[in-house]
Amino acid sequence: MAPSRLATYTVNGAQKYGAVTDAGIVDLSARFGKDYPTLREVIAAGALMKLADEGARHQPDHALDAVTWQPPIPAPEKIICIGVNYPDRNAEYKDGQDAPKYPSMFMRTPRSFVGHNAPLVRPRASAQLDYEGELVLVIGKAGRHIKESDALDHIAAVTLCNEGTLRDWVRHAKFNVTQGKNFDSTGSLGPWIVPYTQESQIADIRLTTKVNGETRQDDRTGRLIFGFRYLINYLSTFTTLVPGDVIVTGTPTGAGARFDPPRYLKPGDVIEIEAEGVGVLKNGVIDEA
Template sequence: MTHSRLATFTVNGTLKYGAVTDDGIVDLSARYGGDYPTLREAIAHGALHRLADAAANQPADFALDAITWQPPIPAPEKIICIGVNYPDRNAEYKDGQDAPKYPSMFMRTPRSFVGHETPLVRPRVSRQLDYEGEVVLVIGKAGRHIAEGDALDHIAALTLCNEGTIRDWVRHAKFNVTQGKNFESTGSLGPWIVPYSDESQIADIRLTTHVNGELRQDDRTSRLMFGFRYLLSYISTFTTLVPGDVIVTGTPTGAGARFDPPRYLVPGDVIEIKADGIGTLRNGVVDEH
């Protein structure tokens, strides 16, 4: 089954969105920008499937090498990231603690992310840039105190994240990781969003991360400690989820920090995050100017 792929991109500095096809990208913003200025408004109006249908059998307006990929959701109200959420990740900490009762989470800024095929930036203050491949839920319907049984109705789409982390900076403080998670252009989102249809699409996604072709992370969403229904219910207890919110759901074991010695990213590396039914998010690495 081929899923529709809707992307945000720039051409000559102009922000656009469209449908990715085998031969390029169909510019949907040229046709529907009056109704939906960005994919965020399209999501809020429940229009993703309409857009995907409208692009079917249309010729591409741009070749893929003529565009610059952007994170799919422009200016999301919230980017909420889940910490330790695969069973082997809990064991990685070697602190003897049982699986946590509640999920760990933190917020990231939109500015900390780049799009597909744009290099991550290793900051000048640290050599400890690390990768974390993750499956992402994009919220389509607002909700507060969402029941677990209703939670999946609030998902609009799926995408991928390389939740790049500056390891020494996540340890600066006693109780928080915010600094090391929000360096500019250290993570990526994309390459596109895939409209959500039903639970079978997310129940058992295989998620992998390769660095320079070497498999580093490999797990399945069926093994999450805190599943998608629970996460949306739990998060909506303290905040209203709104269309375009981005929920980054956790990374498998195998990040660079866990090797002995650690294997941090260096300029020239290529990281590929891949998930069944979503696609492959690819980024290089450069040093901060």
């Protein structure tokens, strides 16, 4: 049985959310929109499974190819991205340093992401657009100073990210990577969220990235340097995590920058991020107009 899948999408110019089935999308916003305007409010109310169950009782309202997919969580308060979180990724830096004591991290803006099947935009300012496939946690329950033992109780759902990066722009300054991570429409989130129900969904699942059908990244979440419990504990030490917050948990080795010569994305390329039990996030590439 396929996992429950809930998505945000637009159709005829209107933003909606619904339950994704193999046959199409059941429009849940038409049925629950007064109580929950977006999936963020559904998450805050703890109602994901209720709506997923409701979606299973109806015939689809929209064909899958009739909608424009959007990032699943509209206007999240925070998008927190974790860097260098797989062992081989740390070794890629060739700086002789052991695994870091604390996680590297940075913030991204919602405008830097598109949805499933939308093209990533290679900006005029740089040809060094790179891919990074990652598993994403969506926070469902607010908390500060969350214990590791309680951390997974704060997860509402999981999704996928292509954390697109402009490699030259992340090196513009001495201490930050913000500008290289936040060009408009250079990353993607989606295609949907899968409600989180048990640790086995995320504890040790395969995560892959393909570019034009070639596998470039292939690892398992069980190998993370900083695991999901630790990340939620650590993040909640300095910030209150709230429903709808997005935590992008790190990418395996194999990004385009690490090839010799580098293999950056170009118009016409197709990137597919896949994780067991979640799905496939697919995007093409175009040049900025």
